[in-house]
Amino acid sequence: MRERSFFQRLFEPPSLTEMAPASKLLTYAILIGWTIVVLFPLYWVLITSFKLPFQVNDGPDFIPFIDYQPSGHAWRYIFVELGNDTLRPYLNSIIIALTSTVLAVIIGSLAAYALVRIQYNVKIGTIAGFIVLLGATVYSINRFGTPWHLTAAIALALFFFFATSFGRYFKRALKNNDILFWIISNRILPPVVAVLPIYLMFQRVGLLDTHVAMIATYMAVNLPIVVWLMRDFFAGIPIDLEESAEIDGASRIRIFATIVLPLARPGLAATFLLVLILAWNEYLLALFISTADAQTMPLLVAAQNATRGPQWWYMSVLIVIMIAPIVLMTILLQKHIARGLMVGAVKG
């Protein structure tokens, strides 16, 4: 065989499992470039947290001990001088993010499973009836001052009468996909549209600036994501397994708990992590609902951009301690986000 030229060797893969030298070079160049884009801000935040204000302003300095002398003053300020003012939001963030995520994942998976395994057939007429009655109830309470429990009871009774009598004559119905789309559409709506009504609602019931309000809001906001993601994971579980368990004598709840959930573990872990991060970093809703007692970390970070201008050194410390638990969580959950769990279930 003829000796191959330099260019041929550069662009031809040396074997079936290896890339050509040129494409290898390009791939690694892109990967390294992207790694720098991702990691450099983290590095910058970390070194900035050990800088004094003048070092930040004089900068840019990148290498500790050479460019500048690191100092723990920002850390001392955040943890010693501010003390509880840092720890309270930190604790709030942990409690609110974890609780809302756990609840969203539990409720969302149940909903997703139902959407995968149960065929719903909701008559459009029934839904229209419900909306009309709901509107009438609200109007009646506000306009005529009817007692709310009585009005609601009458509306409910009317609804059931309507649904079981006239409702059946409507042909058009919503199927599972429509229900799923409706759930997703709740998330498509920009939160800023809903934030004022949410604020007023919690103000009315006196729950502003409480954990309950924050947890309820975050749970509701993240539920659609859980339903959407988990639906695909549940749909990937062979129905044979569930039918087999059914014949073996398991109840529906039992099948869900002992067969479906363990098999959806990678999906659960991934969804949990995603929703946790969304709740952890949420800013807009927190800004409205919490003021002091239920304040979360993103608000505290933003607050460092105060009247004296952005205080990068304090902000960096807060960002570092904010990133830490999420990184820890990701490492913990990583081993569950493994693939190939379904191998051996069906076929040979």
Add this chain to the structure above:
Amino acid sequence: MRVQLKDIRKSYGSLEVVKGLNLDIAEGEFLVLLGESGCGKSTALRMIAGLETITEGSLMIGERNMTEVLPKYRNVAMVFQSYALYPHMTVAENIGYPLKLQKTPKAELQSAVLAAATKVHLEDYLERMPRQLSGGQRQRVALARAIVRTPSVFLMDEPLSNLDAKLRGAMRAELKRLQAELGITTVYVTHDQIEAMTLAHRVAVMDAGVLQQVAPPKEIYDNPATRFVARFIGSPAMNIVTGSVADGRVTVEEGAVPLEGYAPRERVSFGFRPEDCSLVSPESGMMKARVFSTEMTGNETIVTCEIGQDHVVVREDKDFDMKPDEWVGIDVVPEKARLFDYDSGKRVHT
């Protein structure tokens, strides 16, 4: 336990897939539901299991009407074509799952699991995960899970069709022995006639949602009730030639076969099996045909001939040697021949 299906129907909207199925399966019987894919046999099995609702008719298992009973209360065990092993559980946990649901005490559960595993030769694999097993071993786990709790009925949905041919033969023999040993009523669904013939006490042949015939394998083979059954059972299949009956003989395009006692008919499907006919010289044969192709299989030669439009297959011994397009005569053993109504496909008796 005895299983009775009384006029069972299943429809999806306006599409009826099982059209009035009547079966009376005796205690300890091995019944095979045989048919092509989409004939409703799996649906019938799933209705016995309770995985599909019964549109019409009633199902009795033992003395109890099970038509509206949830699967978990039917005490049936099912082996799926896909095995349906729980991939996150060990072999022992898989086998013990039905007992665990019944809250069986731990010691009792363990001994039952070991006994079931021993019956299918899996006692050394109890701590493995399903993914670490071969196809045949997975099949055994599925079987062990079915036998571990002495169900009232075994239901098997093409359990061997995912195995390779050699393993399938071995598992078939084991399955037959296991069923005889346990004496538990078994309903077995397959599209493979060899499985049906070798395993069954009785075979129920279904076509397009209609039960064609229920009979022991030999009876099904010798006396098929319809042309469909005749064509479906046997390999190569029964030959069907179109002809007419008159004056004590069946006349086909290229000859006639003497058949006594049949009423005259304009059109009839004349059936005979490849082993019930032989090739002779074109002058002396009852029917005249042309050789279409020959296939030597080792112990015999399968000769396909053409009579008019119809193909006829004849089993000859392995030394048979003729070229395509040569003329031959075909003789048929008259008492082994069967006649079917041309339009309805039903058997015509003398």
